[in-house]
Amino acid sequence: MPSDHKTGLRWSNWNLLLILPLFMLVTPWFNQDEPRLFGLPFFYWYQFVFVPLGVLCVGLVYVKTKDEPVVTGKPDKLGVDDLDEGAN
Amino acid sequence: MQWTELIVFSALFLLVTVMGFVAAKWQKGDTLEHLDEWGLGGRKFGSWITWFLVGGDLYTAYTFVAVPALMFGAGATGFFALPYTVILYPLVFLPLVRMWSVSRVHGYVTPADFVKGRYGSHWLALLIAITGIVATMPYIALQLVGLEAVLRSMGLNGSGILGHLPLFIAFVILALYTYQSGLRAPALIAFVKDILIYIVILVAIVYLPSKFGGWGEIFNDAQAKFDATPAKTDGILLNSNNQLQYATLALGSALALFIYPHSLTGILASRGRNVIKRNMVALPAYSLVLGLLALLGYVAISAGTKPIVNQATGRPDTNTIVPELFGANFPSWFAGIAFAAIGIGALVPAAIMSIAAANLWTRNVYKEYLKKNATPAEEAKQAKLASLVVKFGAVAFIVFVDPQFSIDLQLIGGVMILQTLPAVAIALYTRWFHVYGLVAGWIAGMGYGMWLLYGIGNPAIGKAHFAGSALPLGKLSIFGWHPFGESAMTIYVGIVALAVNLLVAVIVTLIAKRAKWFNGTDQTDPSDYHVDEDSPRVKPIAAH
Numbered sequence: 001m002p003s004d005h006k007t008g009l010r011w012s013n014w015n016l017l018l019i020l021p022l023f024m025l026v027t028p029w030f031n032q033d034e035p036r037l038f039g040l041p042f043f044y045w046y047q048f049v050f051v052p053l054g055v056l057c058v059g060l061v062y063v064k065t066k067d068e069p070v071v072t073g074k075p076d077k078l079g080v081d082d083l084d085e086g087a088n
Numbered sequence: 089m090q091w092t093e094l095i096v097f098s099a100l101f102l103l104v105t106v107m108g109f110v111a112a113k114w115q116k117g118d119t120l121e122h123l124d125e126w127g128l129g130g131r132k133f134g135s136w137i138t139w140f141l142v143g144g145d146l147y148t149a150y151t152f153v154a155v156p157a158l159m160f161g162a163g164a165t166g167f168f169a170l171p172y173t174v175i176l177y178p179l180v181f182l183p184l185v186r187m188w189s190v191s192r193v194h195g196y197v198t199p200a201d202f203v204k205g206r207y208g209s210h211w212l213a214l215l216i217a218i219t220g221i222v223a224t225m226p227y228i229a230l231q232l233v234g235l236e237a238v239l240r241s242m243g244l245n246g247s248g249i250l251g252h253l254p255l256f257i258a259f260v261i262l263a264l265y266t267y268q269s270g271l272r273a274p275a276l277i278a279f280v281k282d283i284l285i286y287i288v289i290l291v292a293i294v295y296l297p298s299k300f301g302g303w304g305e306i307f308n309d310a311q312a313k314f315d316a317t318p319a320k321t322d323g324i325l326l327n328s329n330n331q332l333q334y335a336t337l338a339l340g341s342a343l344a345l346f347i348y349p350h351s352l353t354g355i356l357a358s359r360g361r362n363v364i365k366r367n368m369v370a371l372p373a374y375s376l377v378l379g380l381l382a383l384l385g386y387v388a389i390s391a392g393t394k395p396i397v398n399q400a401t402g403r404p405d406t407n408t409i410v411p412e413l414f415g416a417n418f419p420s421w422f423a424g425i426a427f428a429a430i431g432i433g434a435l436v437p438a439a440i441m442s443i444a445a446a447n448l449w450t451r452n453v454y455k456e457y458l459k460k461n462a463t464p465a466e467e468a469k470q471a472k473l474a475s476l477v478v479k480f481g482a483v484a485f486i487v488f489v490d491p492q493f494s495i496d497l498q499l500i501g502g503v504m505i506l507q508t509l510p511a512v513a514i515a516l517y518t519r520w521f522h523v524y525g526l527v528a529g530w531i532a533g534m535g536y537g538m539w540l541l542y543g544i545g546n547p548a549i550g551k552a553h554f555a556g557s558a559l560p561l562g563k564l565s566i567f568g569w570h571p572f573g574e575s576a577m578t579i580y581v582g583i584v585a586l587a588v589n590l591l592v593a594v595i596v597t598l599i600a601k602r603a604k605w606f607n608g609t610d611q612t613d614p615s616d617y618h619v620d621e622d623s624p625r626v627k628p629i630a631a632h
Contacts, residue, residue, distance in 0.1 A: 009517065010618065018178040024171045025335040031326045039303030043325055044383070047170050051376050054174045058181055059369045 014064040021054040093242045093415070096424025097431060100284070101258070104277045104432050108265030111272040121465040122630040123197050126270035126472065127447045128357045131192070131629050135366045137275055141440075142354040142367060144278030146173075146345065147374045149234030149434035150227075152285070152381060157406040159385025160393075163314050163322045165330055167382055171338040172345075173375035177368045180346045184368070185361045186516045186617040187352065193616045195627040198444070199352050199512045200452040206515050207523045208608035210456050215530060216508050217452035220349040223505040224445045226497035227348070228438050228482040232259070233407060233491050235434035238427045240396060241411035252487045258431070259438075263479045266439045267472050271357055274439040281436050284429035286377065288414075292426075293380045296417060300390040303383075310386040324386075329577045333558045336580035344506045344582065347513060349444035350437065360621030381410075388413045438479070446474035464630070496554045500541055503557070503582040507533040507589050516617070523608050525597030533589025540564075540581045557581045 023029075030046040037045040112120065117130045124131055133141060151169065158166030187202065196202045199220065204213035236255050239245075244254045265273050297303050307324055314322040321327065326334055345351055358364055393413045398405040414426040450471040455462050462470070485494055511526045521529075543563065546555035559581045561572035600607070619625050 015182065018181060021175050021178045024174060025339060027326055027331040027335055031331060033325060036304065036307075039297075039305070039307060041307055041324060043164060044167070047167070047174075048376070048379055050171070050174050051372050051379070054178060055369055055372050058177050061181065062365045062369055 012061075012065045014061050017057040017061050020057050021050060024050045024054075090243050090415070090420065090423075092420035093424040093427055094244075096421055097238075097242060097428045100280070100425070100428035100432065104280055104435065105261050105265065107276050107280065108262070108269060108273040111265070111276040112269035114269075114272050114276055117630055119465075119630060120270065121468045123447060123450065123464065123467050123471060124195070124630040126468045127197055127443055127450075128353065129271035129275055131357060132359045133275065133357050133363070134359055135363045135370075138354065138358040138363050138367050139370055140278040140282050141275045141357070141436075142351070143371060143374045144274065144281050144433070144436035145350055145354045145440045146371075146437075147285075147378055147433075148227075148231055148437040149430050150230040151378065152430055152433055153234045153237050153407045153410050154230075155378065155382045156385035156388065156410045157395075159382050160388050160409050161322070161385075161406055162319075163310065163324050164326050165321070165334060166385065167379075168334050168338045168341075169382055170375065170379040171335075172341045173378060174372060175338065176342040176345055176375075177372060179342055181365070181368045183513055183516050184346060184355055185364055188355055188358065188361060188364055189619045190516070190612050190616045191356050192621070192626045193619050194611065195631075197356065198448045198451050199347065199349060199508070200448060203511050203515065204452070204456075205611040206519065207511075207526075208611065209523050210452075212511060212523055212526060213452050214456065215527065216511055217448040219504055219508050219530075219534075220448050221445045223501035224349055224441050225478065225482065226485075226494045226501050227350075228441045228445075228478065229485045229491075229494035230498050231434040231438040231441075232482060232486045233494060235431050236486070236491075237405060237407040238411050238431045240398060240405070241408050241415055242427060245396065245398070252483075255486070256483060258435075259479060259483050262435050262439060263442075263476050266442060266475055266479070270472075271353065271440065271443055274436045274443075275357075277432065277439075278436045281429065281432040282374075284425060285433060288422075288426045288429045289377050289381055291422070292384060292414070292418075296384070296387050296391075296413075299417065300387060306383075306386050306390045309390040313389050330558065331577075332561075333578040333580055336583045337557065340506060340580045340582040340586070341502065343509060343513075343586075344502050347508055348505055349448055350441040353440055353444040353447065362620075384410055384413060391417060438482070442475045442478040442482075443471075445478045446471040449474045449478075499557050500538070500554065503537040503541060503585055504534060506582045506586050507537065509586060510590060510593050519607070519610060520597065521593055522597040522600035522605065524600050524605060525593040525595075528596040529589040529591075529593030532592040533585045536588045537581055537585030540584065544581070559584060 024047060030043055032043060033041040035042055115130060115132070117125045120126050155166055155169045190196070191202060194205050196205060198217065200213040200217035203216050204210055232255060235258060239254045245251065246253070297306060300306055311324050314324065321330055346355070355364060388409045391413055393409055393416065395404040395406045396408045396412060397403065411427060411430065415423045418426065450467050454470050455467060459466065507530050510521055510529055514521065540559055541557065542553050544555050544557070544559060545552040557580055558578040561575040561577045561579060562570065564570065564572055564584065
């Protein structure tokens with residue numbers, strides 16, 4: 001069944017940036033009171049810093065992958081060609 | 089009765105009511121008698137409208153009152169809302185555009201439509217649709233909890249059935265304009281809601297801390313309060329037992345959010361892939377607001393705010409913390425604006441959720457089983473009626489059943505909706521899973537998840553079952569075997585259930601492939617997942 005092999009995935013290494021914000025979940029790195037910033041314990045302001053960081057990561061991926069070909073006309077095989085799996 | 093607040097609140101409520109009815113004519117298509125129009129606003133919302141609509145949809149009134157209430161009561165664990173809404177966008181950035189494209193090519197209106205197209209199985213689609221409806225219903229009811237918290241703070245705190253009358257009136261009005269205008273109503277109202285929210289939060293966050301001695305003082309007050317309580321799980325920092333719960337709850341909630349039908353409704357209503365991508369960059373502005381708002385829970389501790397007693401249930405309602413804080417520390421007219429922001433903030437998501445549930449009912453139950461040859465106009469009619477039923481169901485729930493029950497159900501709903509992740513989200517990338525595997529995984533994850541939730545009690549509040557989503561690892565058993573011994577470390581139930589779901593799905597898929605069972609017909613083509621708005625392949629909007 002060839003249709004099962006054509007996953008039509010497109011990959012850009014920029015997408016790896018999307019993993020970065022997930023490091024916010026490693027609580028032992030920031031579960032502490034000091035140093036405080038504007039009176040906020042480290043636990044809180046550290047997580048606030050991830051808001052702009054997340055925006056930066058997603059924004060970079062958006063800008064850098066903007067030129068990827070999108071399907072406009074009839075079905076093209078571009079996505080499939082990028083992927084070795086669908087070698088048919 | 090607080091008249092100034094009430095008058096400001098009513099004036100703003102009147103404004104959005106008018107907007108709700110006028111919305112039917114806003115960016116009008118050829119007809120409203122089609123789900124593309126009524127249920128998805130014509131599938132043509134641009135970046136700004138989508139930002140307000142999805143922002144208004146995801147960051148609900150309930151979130152705005154419940155998260156600070158959680159911080160007020162338990163401390164740092166309530167702050168999971170920030171990591172949740174930060175990791176959310178990088179996680180869904182890629183899958184959402186695929187979902188948009190494939191839905192645009194085939195005219196899918198609901199996630200269950202996609203599942204049916206992908207696997208050719210209306211039974212799997214039915215399973216997804218029912219999960220979606222059941223998980224969304226209590227979410228709508230919770231919006232009412234948020235709205236009621238505000239109404240009671242303004243003095244409309246009657247007892248008995250009569251005490252719910254203001255809520256009932258507000259919801260009848262909402263039901264009527266949603267019936268008439270469809271998704272355009274919440275889209276237009278969301279502008280008012282979000283602007284009010286931003287103004288209120290910015291003022292609150294600048295003004296209130298200085299009034300109570302600055303953030304340093306506020307955090308010290310909070311720490312002092314938590315030190316004085318006998319509970320070991322509270323505090324302004326996490327402890328060694330609840331860190332895993334904090335991280336997994338944030339992750340599980342983020343994975344769940346965009347498979348909720350109402351979130352996808354907002355995404356599918358947008359014009360194109362770039363609109364969605366830009367929004368994934370811009371929506372965290374709301375996360376920032378939510379994080380700041382969460383801290384108001386601590387401000388309320390410093391301010392000595394007391395939750396008011398709900399006359400209908402006779403118990404103090406911690407959800408009134410933020411409204412009470414605003415009421416006591418702002419001039420009446422500004423408190424009125426703040427109350428309106430929260431109140432209108434309940435209407436937007438409630439409308440979108442009821443539309444999403446109505447779409448599911450119409451597309452995946454009514455058209456699939458009850459009236460196969462329904463015309464688009466009949467579908468639209470059915471969806472409008474269903475949206476009324478859903479909303480009145482939610483009101484009845486709040487009025488006749490203890491609101492606590494809705495809160496429990498919403499907790500369960502999050503675990504439930506996560507079980508549709510393999511069929512809805514993973515299927516966007518691969519058809520490796522066999523349809524039997526997906527069904528078996530759903531049953532296993534759902535069953536195990538419900539069983540675990542049932543077993544979580546909290547003696548402190550006198551609840552033996554469904555008292556929370558934090559599962560002590562020591563209680564985790566596999567047919568009586570306890571892999572983690574007596575560990576008191578907690579984890580989010582939804583993640584455990586999802587792991588079981590995936591494991592079963594993999595095993596059954598392997599068996600099904602070995603046995604060469606038929607895996608349904610895929611209606612979609614790999615290139616469908618990359619189609620953009622200017623392609624001739626997109627399905628004409630509201631076509632018959």
